[in-house]
Amino acid sequence: MTSAAPERVETTPPPAADPTIAMPGLAASAAPRRRAAGDGPLARFAKLVLPPVALFIVLVLLAELVVVAAGIPPFVLASPSAILDQLVQYAPQVLAATLATGLNALIGLVIGAVIGVLLAIAASVGRPVDGMLAPVVAAVAVVPIVALAPVFYTMFGSTSEVARILIASIAAFVPVFLNTLRGLRQVRPVHRDLMKSYAATPSQLTRLVTIPSALPHFFTGLRIASSLAVISALVAEYFGGPRQGLGSAITTAAASSAYARAWAFVIGAILLGLVFFVLTSLIERIASRHR
Amino acid sequence: MSSPTPSMPAPEPTPAAESTSVATAATATAGTATATADATEAVVARGVERVFAGAKGAEVTALTGIELAVHDGEFVSLIGPSGCGKSTLLRLIADLDEPTAGEIRVFGKTAKQARIDQSYGIAFQQAGLLPWRSVAANIELPLQLHGADAATRRSRVAELLELVGLADFAKHYPDQLSGGMQQRVAIARSLAEQPRLLLMDEPFGALDEMTRERMQTELLRIRAETGAAVVFVTHSIPEAVYLSDRVVVMSPRPGRITDEIDVRLGDAADRGEDLREDAAFFAGVTAVREALHGPETAPAAGAARGVDVR
Numbered sequence: 312m313t314s315a316a317p318e319r320v321e322t323t324p325p326p327a328a329d330p331t332i333a334m335p336g337l338a339a340s341a342a343p344r345r346r347a348a349g350d351g352p353l354a355r356f357a358k359l360v361l362p363p364v365a366l367f368i369v370l371v372l373l374a375e376l377v378v379v380a381a382g383i384p385p386f387v388l389a390s391p392s393a394i395l396d397q398l399v400q401y402a403p404q405v406l407a408a409t410l411a412t413g414l415n416a417l418i419g420l421v422i423g424a425v426i427g428v429l430l431a432i433a434a435s436v437g438r439p440v441d442g443m444l445a446p447v448v449a450a451v452a453v454v455p456i457v458a459l460a461p462v463f464y465t466m467f468g469s470t471s472e473v474a475r476i477l478i479a480s481i482a483a484f485v486p487v488f489l490n491t492l493r494g495l496r497q498v499r500p501v502h503r504d505l506m507k508s509y510a511a512t513p514s515q516l517t518r519l520v521t522i523p524s525a526l527p528h529f530f531t532g533l534r535i536a537s538s539l540a541v542i543s544a545l546v547a548e549y550f551g552g553p554r555q556g557l558g559s560a561i562t563t564a565a566a567s568s569a570y571a572r573a574w575a576f577v578i579g580a581i582l583l584g585l586v587f588f589v590l591t592s593l594i595e596r597i598a599s600r601h602r
Numbered sequence: 603m604s605s606p607t608p609s610m611p612a613p614e615p616t617p618a619a620e621s622t623s624v625a626t627a628a629t630a631t632a633g634t635a636t637a638t639a640d641a642t643e644a645v646v647a648r649g650v651e652r653v654f655a656g657a658k659g660a661e662v663t664a665l666t667g668i669e670l671a672v673h674d675g676e677f678v679s680l681i682g683p684s685g686c687g688k689s690t691l692l693r694l695i696a697d698l699d700e701p702t703a704g705e706i707r708v709f710g711k712t713a714k715q716a717r718i719d720q721s722y723g724i725a726f727q728q729a730g731l732l733p734w735r736s737v738a739a740n741i742e743l744p745l746q747l748h749g750a751d752a753a754t755r756r757s758r759v760a761e762l763l764e765l766v767g768l769a770d771f772a773k774h775y776p777d778q779l780s781g782g783m784q785q786r787v788a789i790a791r792s793l794a795e796q797p798r799l800l801l802m803d804e805p806f807g808a809l810d811e812m813t814r815e816r817m818q819t820e821l822l823r824i825r826a827e828t829g830a831a832v833v834f835v836t837h838s839i840p841e842a843v844y845l846s847d848r849v850v851v852m853s854p855r856p857g858r859i860t861d862e863i864d865v866r867l868g869d870a871a872d873r874g875e876d877l878r879e880d881a882a883f884f885a886g887v888t889a890v891r892e893a894l895h896g897p898e899t900a901p902a903a904g905a906a907r908g909v910d911v912r
């Protein structure tokens with residue numbers, strides 16, 4: 312868990328003084344506000360993010376203490392201060408690598424989500440379509456998609472990002488498809504009866520009831536998919552292809568015994584995953600406000 | 603969107619209402635009824651049967667031999683134990699389900715045509731509000747579906763919110779309301795298009811007793827203001843007696859009508875809370891109890907105070 316710890320260090324330069332004083336106060340002010348009726352997205356964000364950040368900072372301090380006190384060599388465990396040093400020194404490279412991997416993950420997520428939603432709609436409309444898709448999706452869900460990376464690199468060429476985007480989109484597709492399909496089938500019987508009693512047309516039923524019922528489920532799928540897309544896009548880089556992403560940078564740094572720098576890129580990966588997760592979680596919360 | 607049926611003065615209770623032997627009386631009514639006479643009735647059911655296909659080819663007869671007429675402006679309760687088919691009958695009238703035999707006419711039209719013409723409003727046991735729409739947007743749903751313009755919608759929603767006493771809650775969402783308030787929104791929604799017939803399937807079934815009694819009084823007021831006919835499914839004897847002009851008693855296996863009791867306790871508008879302690883109310887409760895259980899098991903009228911056999 313020490314790998315995740317220095318993530319906060321970047322934003323708050325003196326980690327020793329800041330957290331112990333600021334954290335309890337912030338946590339205390341966030342807690343009662345949550346109980347109030349109209350909870351703003353900002354308060355919700357704070358409540359979501361602050362406790363784990365506090366834990367990270369404690370772990371960072373602990374890691375630093377252990378590494379320094381026990382004199383652990385850097386190839387076993389790099390000290391947080393060494394990692395911070397590398398992170399500052401290589402900030403532009405970490406940022407560029409994070410953006411490169413992030414772009415692949417984002418494109419993959421969008422493609423996977425669009426295909427997932429379209430196929431879920433098709434499967435919810437026709438039982439035969441569902442019958443055809445179900446085994447295929449099950450197969451896709453259990454195959455370790457990243458394992459296909461070497462095959463895709465051969466197919467699309469080692470200078471192309473297509474293989475990584477493809478891997479991210481397949482990984483993102485599964486949870487979006489499954490959750491959206493479930494959502495589309497969650498129309499409550501009383502709502503169906505109600506719309507029938509109004510002699511509503513099928514398109515009115517879809518627009519006013521089916522899609523709003525399914526939306527929170529779709530966003531849950533998207534949240535799960537966002538993490539998978541980042542992980543897949545990054546891990547796919549371990550198997551070859553262009554060298555500008557985070558995965559490539561981590562392997563390169565580790566191979567040249569620059570362990571603290573490898574950790575610095577890992578921090579970039581953690582931040583990237585966090586951004587995806589927090590954004591999709593927020594969207595999900597907003598979408599399922601009134602349930 | 604109200605029905606084209608000419609509005610009629612409140613009709614006299616049918617002979618069937620005084621009778622305890624309903625099957626014969628109802629048949630007699632049906633026999634004399636012509637197609638034109640049907641048009642003056644809110645609901646007419648003739649020889650209605652509903653058989654559900656069960657597991658392994660078994661059949662479950664939910665309803666059989668249903669003969670029922672609900673007059674325009676009349677409040678009729680369907681009461682009976684679970685499984686007597688009262689909700690099924692309501693769903694058949696609403697054309698949410700189709701009978702396997704027999705015929706249902708609503709204001710002289712087939713049930714399907716009546717549904718397409720929006721001749722009735724409906725409220726279920728669950729309020730069934732759309733949780734992602736505000737209270738106002740929920741009430742205007744039927745108006746929006748049938749293409750009413752924005753100004754009409756707004757003024758009608760304001761009227762209805764006033765009617766059910768939720769004027770301050772237009773912008774709230776269903777999850778911010780209590781069960782009773784949600785049910786009032788559902789009732790407002792069912793009234794949105796000024797239907798001449800209101801179908802209600804245990805709308806107060808999930809409410810606590812205090813809320814339930816208040817809602818019953820409110821329903822009577824609303825009904826007096828709108829003059830609509832009501833078919834009201836319940837399994838509460840006091841509720842049926844308090845609200846109804848006529849209580850239709852049903853029994854299960856197979857679901858059928860076993861009795862009809864005329865309990866008209868005065869004009870809907872005049873019925874207040876004191877009615878619940880009135881001798882006529884207890885007499886009605888006793889009569890319905892005896893019809894449900896048979897006279898030998900029913901206690902005397904005086905002992906019926908506060909009894910709620912559900």
